[in-house]
Every structure is written in C-alpha cells, then in structure tokens.
C-alpha cells in the first residue's frame with residue numbers, strides 16, 4: 001500500500017460495553033459507558049416508529065439521493081436541496097470533503113487537539129497536515145489563517161471542538177472566513193451544535209450563501225440519538241456539493257437511517273429533553289471536579305475534558321481504574337493529552353456512578 005496509508009494510526013473508538021464486560025469479568029447491565037459522546041436517551045421513539053415502517057422496503061436499495069431527507073433538511077436550514085450532501089455519519093462527510101477537494105501533495109490545516117478524523121482524512125488522500133498549535137485548548141483562528149500556504153486546499157474547524165469542548169463565537173469564525181483564500185474550502189464541523197445554548201447559536205448554514213468555500217457539517221449521531229445508524233450531512237453551494245456527490249458512495253446512507261433522521265429532525269421535544277439533561281449533567285460534573293480540585297476545560301458539547309493527574313501516565317491509570325469499576329470513559333493520549341480524560345455527559349444516575357468511581361480511582 002501507499003506509504004501515506006501505512007503511516008496512518010487507526011481511529012480509536014470508545015471501548016464497547018461487551019468487550020469491557022468480558023475483559024474485566026463484569027455484568028454488561030452494570031456497565032456505564034460515557035465514552036463516545038452518545039445520547040443517553042437512545043433512539044427517539046419517533047425514529048423507531050419511522051424505522052419500523054421502513055423495514056418492509058429493505059429489499060430495495062435506499063434512495064441514492066436521499067430525496068425526502070434532503071427536502072426536510074433544505075426546509076429546516078432554508079437552502080435549496082442541492083446544497084445538501086448526505087453522509088454515512090459526518091465522518092463520511094469529512095472524508096468525502098478531503099477526497100473531493102484535496103489531492104496528494106496538497107495541504108490541509110487543522111488545530112492541535114481537534115477531532116481525530118481530520119488527521120485520518122488528510123492522510124487518507126496523501127496530503128500534508130498543517131497542525132496549528134491550540135490556544136487554551138481551542139482553535140487559534142489567527143494562527144490557522146496565517147498557516148494557510150499555497151498548497152492548502154482545506155481547513156477543518158470543529159465548533160464545538162472534540163475532545164476539548166471549546167467554542168468559537170460567530171464573529172471570530174466570520175473574521176476567519178473573510179481571510180481565507182477562495183480556493184481553500186473551510187469545513188465547519190458542528191457535530192455538537194444542538195447542545196449550544198440559544199445565545200451561542202448562529203445561522204451557519206445560511207453563511208454558505210455568502211461564502212462559496214464554506215461547508216457546514218452536522219450529524220444525527222449526537223443530539224438526535226442516531227449514532228448507530230450513521231447519518232450526517234453537509235450544507236454548501238452546489239459547486240462544492242456537486243464534487244462531493246461524484247466521490248461519495250451511491251448508497252452511503254441506508255433506508256432506515258434516512259427514515260429515522262427525518263423523524264428525529266422533527267422531534268423537537270427529544271432535542272429539548274437532551275439539551276436540558278446535558279446542562280444539568282454538565283453542572284453535576286463541574287461541581288464534582290471543583291470539589292476534587294480537578295482542572296477541566298469549560299465545555300460547550302455533551303462531554304467534558306478533565307485533568308486527572310500531573311504525570312503522563314495519569315490518563316491511562318485512572319482510565320483503567322474506572323474500567324475495573326465498570327465505567328467506560330475516553331482516554332485522550334492519542335490526542336496528545338495523556339493527563340486528561342474525556343467524559344460524555346449521561347443520565348444523572350450514570351453521571352453519579354462515574355463521579356463515585358472517579359473518587360475511588362483518585363483516592
């Protein structure tokens with residue numbers, strides 16, 4: 001295989017519950033998983049009903065162009081349907097973007113401590129990664145703008161960012177977009193957008209009208225509770241979506257996922273319940289971390305990055321101590337944060353189990 005493919009370090013997903021149960025001799029029912037920023041309420045009932053109705057059609061291929069889902073998204077975001085690209089999760093969108101806009105030898109800019117798939121998508125096309133040092137664990141957009149060189153064709157920005165939870169206000173992103181050359185596509189990855197408080201929300205999808213090089217990426221995996229179905233989407237002008245459509249797999253979003261996503265998109269109470277739970281869970285975590293004297297990065301997502309020790313073995317050590325107690329969180333050593341752990345916000349009872357386990361692990 002190509003040297004640039006062999007150089008890739010595989011994505012490290014959260015440990016599955018069944019694997020932890022086997023490895024540590026635990027009962028699956030007693031395991032709490034707060035490792036993958038999933039929705040603690042699971043699949044919305046509305047999506048479950050939509051999928052049940054769609055099962056009868058599974059003998060047929062999915063709608064290759066996702067007509068109904070794109071129509072629903074176009075309505076929601078007030079853009080023409082051909083401005084939407086569907087993905088097998090938003091990871092697919094990120095990869096399609098790299099394939100559509102970057103060739104071997106060109107460059108991609110992203111931030112230190114930003115989402116792991118940016119590196120994978122960059123390496124996967126044999127491009128050069130320009131990794132810009134983070135500022136206070138978040139994106140340094142001034143430095144990122146300055147880092148764009150003649151070879152750069154793509155910039156990835158995560159807002160809020162995973163794994164650090166940092167947030168960039170609208171004005172800063174606009175200032176950045178105004179500086180970026182027209183031949184550089186900016187992927188604004190808003191996987192955690194729906195967890196933002198109303199005062200932090202902005203009409204990013206509408207910005208695609210003003211910025212022909214902007215691609216806004218969203219997912220149904222987080223706030224909408226459909227991580228296992230793999231469905232995400234992008235909003236951008238047709239010049240960009242046309243190229244992405246040439247490179248994506250023809251049936252990249254399956255029929256059940258399309259049906260479930262339409263239902264979830266219209267399920268406002270489910271989103272509201274999730275946002276409320278998230279805010280309460282965040283307060284629960286912060287109170288515990290303050291009590292324990294642990295440093296954490298203020299988070300705008302459904303997870304918190306917390307520093308569990310001063311030595312580079314701390315993250316792995318506390319992670320193991322948590323696993324032994326049946327609590328799965330995410331070590332972030334692969335992000336260059338070996339003293340930290342990332343904890344997804346769960347239901348109040350799950351959060352409490354994690355906090356009690358953390359206290360034991362630190363004692």
Ligand code: PMP
Nearest residue numbers: 089090091115162191219221232
């Ligand atoms: N972007 C960010 C910032 C993420 O944290 C994630 C999930 N880990 C994704 C994209 C991809 O999620 P999905 O493929 O499930 O949409």
